[in-house]
Amino acid sequence: MHDPEKGLLIVISGPSGVGKGTICRELFNKYDDIIYSVSTTTRKPRPGEVEGKHYFFTTEEEFQKLIAQDAFLEWAQVYGNYYGTPRQYVEEILQAGKDCILEIDIQGALQVKQKMPEGIFIFVVPPSLQELIRRITCRGTEDPSEIEKRMSQVSEEMSHLQDYDYIVVNDEVPSAVEQVRAIIVAERCRSSRMCKLINMEV
Numbered sequence: 677m678h679d680p681e682k683g684l685l686i687v688i689s690g691p692s693g694v695g696k697g698t699i700c701r702e703l704f705n706k707y708d709d710i711i712y713s714v715s716t717t718t719r720k721p722r723p724g725e726v727e728g729k730h731y732f733f734t735t736e737e738e739f740q741k742l743i744a745q746d747a748f749l750e751w752a753q754v755y756g757n758y759y760g761t762p763r764q765y766v767e768e769i770l771q772a773g774k775d776c777i778l779e780i781d782i783q784g785a786l787q788v789k790q791k792m793p794e795g796i797f798i799f800v801v802p803p804s805l806q807e808l809i810r811r812i813t814c815r816g817t818e819d820p821s822e823i824e825k826r827m828s829q830v831s832e833e834m835s836h837l838q839d840y841d842y843i844v845v846n847d848e849v850p851s852a853v854e855q856v857r858a859i860i861v862a863e864r865c866r867s868s869r870m871c872k873l874i875n876m877e878v
C-alpha cells in the first residue's frame with residue numbers, strides 16, 4: 677500500500693508519438709503540484725531540446741558508468757538509445773511528500789512496478805494507428821527509417837496494456853490531460869482515505 681506521508685509515483689507510457697510528452701507538458705503548465713522526472717539519455721538532442729529540462733544528454737560511456745554506480749531507478753535501451761530515470765532525484769521528491777511523474781517506456785515501467793508496486797501506471801493509447809503515424813510524422817523530429825523503427829514496436833508495446841492500472845485515449849489533448857489529472861486526484865484521495873480507515877479506532 678502507498679505510504680500517505682510520501683508522494684505518489686505516477687508512470688506514463690505508450691507508443692512513440694502518442695502524445696505522452698504533450699500531456700505531461702500541459703499538466704505542468706496547468707498544475708504545479710506534480711514534479712516531472714528528467715531522464716538521462718544517450719539520444720542526440722532534437723532542435724529546441726534543452727539540457728536538464730527535456731533530458732540530461734550523455735554519452736554511452738557515461739551512461740554505462742551511471743548504471744555501474746546504481747544511479748538509475750530503472751533504465752532501458754529504447755529504439756536504439758539508452759534512457760534512465762535518476763534514482764536519487766525521484767526518491768527525494770517522493771520522500772518530501774510530492775508527487776512525481778515518470779514518462780518512460782514499457783521495459784522501464786515494468787522495472788519500476790517490481791520495485792514500487794504502489795506506483796500508479798497509466799498507458800496512453802492513440803485513437804487509431806493512422807492517427808499515431810500522422811502525429812509522429814507531423815512532429816518532424818525523426819527521419820522515415822527512425823519512424824519505421826518506432827512504429828514497428830507499437831503492437832508489442834500495446835500487448836502490455838494489461839500491466840497498467842489505467843488506459844487513457846489521447847484523442848483531444850485537454851480531455852486526456854484532465855483524465856490523467858482525475859486519476860492522480862482520485863489516487864491521492866484513495867491513499868489518504870485508506871490510511872484514515874486503517875488507523876480508525878472501531
Ligand SMILES: Nc1ncnc2c1ncn2[C@@H]1O[C@H](COP(=O)(O)OP(=O)(O)OP(=O)(O)O)[C@@H](O)[C@H]1O
Nearest residue numbers: 691692693694695696697698811815846847848849
Ligand atoms: N491529442 C492530440 N491530437 C493531435 N496531435 C497531438 C495530440 N497529442 C499530441 N499531438 C502531437 O503529436 C506529436 C507527438 O506528441 P509527443 O511528442 O507528445 O509524443 P510522445 O508520446 O511524447 O512521443 P515520444 O515517445 O516519441 O517522445 C506532437 O507533434 C504533438 O503536438
Ligand SMILES: Nc1nc2c(ncn2[C@@H]2O[C@H](COP(=O)(O)O)[C@@H](O)[C@H]2O)c(=O)[nH]1
Nearest residue numbers: 715719751752754759760761779780781784
Ligand atoms: N525506460 C525509460 N524510457 C524512457 C525514459 N525517458 C524517456 N523514455 C522513453 O523513451 C522513448 C523515446 O523517447 P524520445 O524522447 O526519444 O522520443 C519514449 O517511449 C519515452 O517514454 C527513461 O528514463 N527510461
